[in-house]
Amino acid sequence: MESVAVTHLNYLQQISYSVDYMNENAINLLFHIFLDPKTIALMYQDNNDFDELQRESIRLKQLVEVNPFVHSIYVYNKKRERYLGSWGEMLTLDKPFFDTAITEMLNRQAPTLLPVAREIVNPYNRSVKEQVFTYIFYEFRSSDGGVDGAVILNVKSEYLSNMTDRLKQRSSQNQSEAIVLNTEGELIASSSGNEHKGDEKARRSILDAIGEADMGHLKLDLDGEDYLIIFSRSQPTNWYYVMLQPYSQVLSNLHQIKTITIQVAALVLIMGIAVAVFMSFRIHSPFKQLRNKIINVQGYQAVEHTSQDEIALLDGMISESYRNRRMTKKKEMLRHFVRTGVLSRHVENDDLLIQIDSTQPILIVLCRIDDFHQFSQRFSAKERELMRFALANVVQGHLAKHFSCESVEVSEEQIISIVQVSQDTWESDEREMTGLLAEAQAWCQTHLNFSFTCVVSDVVTDTGEVPALINHLQQLSQYRFVYGRGSLLTEKIAENHRSVDKILANEETELMDALTNGQLEEAKRILDEILKRQKQLKYESAIANVLQLAYSVYNRLSDLEDYGGGDGSHVDWSISLKELLNIETLDEIQVRLEEVFSRITWLVWERKERRSSALADSVISYIYQNYKDPSLCLESIADYLKYSKVYLSKIFRDIHGVSVSEFITDYRIARIMERIGDASNMDALLEEQGITNKKYFYTIFKRKMGVSLREYRNKLVVQPLLEDNNSTK
Incomplete structure (x- = not known):
């Protein structure tokens, strides 16, 4: 039960997504029409300029033609009691409006931007009724009811x-x-x-x-x-x-019964079917052979239509094959234009529905899929092909709201859009294009879960420049390295970057010193300053500097790993270089280098700890061997080990928590306590352990043990002997 529900629920959600996309396009188109100054004049003007109205009617008709999901568009003016529609005819109260329901909706001030399903008559054939979804948008409500002006968009319901x-x-x-x-x-x-x-x-x-x-x-x-x-x-x-x-x-459990019934019926009818097949084979075999040839030649995937005969099926196959060939030919022509800058005149007609005129100004938009390495791992070859097709359609769909354009895939990760523009209005159109491309980027990120970078060229009038222009755009797309994924770049971007600026030697030295001393935060600060300056350079200079810096950092890491320590793993520079070259942004490189910094500083501190521990062990070993020497002290040990006494004292205290002098004294006390029971002369015992200042030693002993040396000897040695003698008597 659950699997049945999930299967249909997935398809219902696909329908929902498609309708939401249509709804978004319809609302965007409605806003585009409503906010046009010409439309505002149509809604609120108080005059009747027939020529102007005729032109606006043609404009509305053109909007319907370029948006295949739109049925019709009205612009309503309450002052003139006038409807101007996309069917090329103006209607007023003198001539009753065929869509009476829309007038009632406006009078009761129907909600805006919500689709309303209804039935209207066809404006070209009033006897035909059609189902549509109507969107209404208005700004001002009339004091006597209704609205002062409105735009009405009717969307086809067939889909x-x-x-x-x-x-x-x-x-x-x-x-x-x-x-x-x-x-x-x-x-x-x-x-x-x-x-x-x-x-x-x-x-x-x-x-x-x-x-x-x-x-x-x-x-x-x-x-x-x-x-x-x-x-x-x-x-x-x-x-x-x-x-x-x-x-x-x-929940039916009659599948087995149905199977048995079918088998019995098949046995009864098998002879009749065999005869019918035999008799019809000669009649239908020519059509069947023709169909098979089309399948073999065109690769047509036939779908079984039990309600169609061979003629109808062949007609469908040939029609689909023709559509596929037209689409393939259109893509080939567009790719030829991208490679050569030549678009044959016979192609620029309605046969292939190419929307651009190569004799008029155009510009190129290059769309490059971000993080293509991960993109290739996430999707199979077939899925990547579908994603590229979706990307081309999304970009073209958004740009088509304001421009005539065509989009075509030119490589595994690149889409080219050819956009028709006007040099006279390009200053305002440029802002419009930037907004539309940003919408397409956001839509892909939300619905397809991947991002892409756009590079927009300058306007060109000579299509012969197109191949060189595309090559230039491909180079500019590398500035994604500086601006990050999902960037929107223009040809002017390179003007903001210097050509050459090498990393200063003192900065690299400071960075290496910070790493050598284990100063992680200082190293990160220096790296941040270096990379900030790289963002002001041209791509070639920035990537060269980054690779030079990375090489120095990885060399330092390799030196530390060769010295020993850590978990025994080693960094392979060739593998690391390949990974760095696959990284697309400076921010990602900064994260990768900071990870290496962390490993370097960890190795530095581990190395310091091992050296310190070995040094402290050497001090203890020397004390064990020379504790009887009265001259044994921190200075003599430092001279022997060839270290500064200050450094040696700090290392020893950090590891053992006491000074060298305290450790010598404690060790001598321990040795005296071991031999105090056998000693007949305390002064001789102290001198034997290297103690010359007996008065000072007595003070230290009492402070550490809580009793004087004599009291300790009497309590632990003399008194037990006396008790033994008394018990013997």
Whole structure:
């Protein structure tokens, strides 16, 4: 049950994403029209300039033509009681408006920017009615009701109906139904043959059962029969996409009986089928041979259509093959233009629907997928091909809101967009293009989960410059190294960077000194200053300096690892160099080098600790061998080991927590306490242990042991002997 629900839920979410994308495009187009100064004049002007209205009507018609999802556009002016539409005809109260429902919606001040499903007549053939989704946007409400001016956008509904039909076809259950509802329970779209699409009670029951949930599945009784309801909700449109299947079919255990029935029927009919196949073979074999040849030559993936005969199937195959060949030829022509700058005149027509004119000014936008190494690991070859196709369509779709353009994949990681522009309006168009490309970058990051860098060329009038221009843009795209992934760059970017500026020798020396002394934070500070200056250089100078610095750092690390210590692992410079060259931004290189800094400083401190421990052990060994020498002291030990007495004292205290003098005294006390029971002369015992200042020693002994040396001897040696003698007597 869960697998059935998940399968359909995934497809419902795909429909939801497609509708959300259409909704976003429709709203963006609506804003684009509404904010145009010409549209504002149409909504609020108080005159009737026929020529101007005619031009604006043509403009609206052109917007409909370049946006295939749009059915029609109206601009409403309350002052003139006028509708100006994309069908090329102006309507006023003198001539009743064919779309009476939109007038009622405006009078009751319908909500803006929300799609409303409704039926309207075709403006070219009033006897034909069509289903659309209507978006309304207005700014001012009229004091006497309605609005002062508005833009109305009608979107075709065929795409949603087609998707619901495809959803039903995907289901293995013939009685499944697909519907789209709004929050009021009104039917937005449905699959063909939907028995519940007219049942308002059933639709309301479905919404009540769903409640506040955004997606999921549940069991529901509709007209006395249990149904499995699978649903997903779109937040922007507030629509519910619902799949209904009879529960009896989902849980059916009659598969084995059906199989046996089919086998029995097959046995009964096999002879008749054999005869029919034999008789029809000669009639249909020529068509079958032709179809197989098309499949072999064109690579056409035939889809079985049981309701079609051979002629209809061949027609579909040939039509699809023709469309694929046109698309392939269009891409070949665009790639030829990118390589040579030549676009044949016969191509620039409606046959291949190429939207650019090579005789007019153009510019090039290069889109380069970021972190392509990781991109290649995340996706298979087929998935990467789909991602590139999606990227080309997203970029072209966003740019097409304001410009005529074409996009084509030119390599594994690069997309080229050719954009038609006007030199007269380029100053304002440049800001528009920057915004559209930023939207495309954000959309890809959100929905496709990868980023890309854009480089925009200057406007050119000679297409012969295109190949050299693209090569220049590819070089400029390397400035992603400085500005980071997802950057939006222009040809002017290189003007802000100097050509040559090597890392100063004293800076590199300071950095190496900080690392050698184990000063991690100081090393990071110096590195940060060096890399900040690299961001002001041209790419070639910056990458050369960074590699030089990295080479010095890795050499220092290699020296420390060769010296010994650490976990025994070693850094391979050739592997590290390859990894550095694959890094695309300075910030990532800084992170990588700081990781190496941490390892270097750790090795430095470990080396210092090992050296200090060995030195302290040497001091102790010398004390053990020479403690009887009265001249034994910190100075004599330092002279013997060839170290500064200050340094030696600090190292010894850091490791053992006492000074060298205290350690000598403690060791002598321990030796005296071992032999005090055998000694008859205390002064001789002290001199034998290297003690010359007996009075000072007595003071130190009492302070450390809590009793004088004589009391200690009496308590631990003399008194036990007396007790033994008394007990013997």
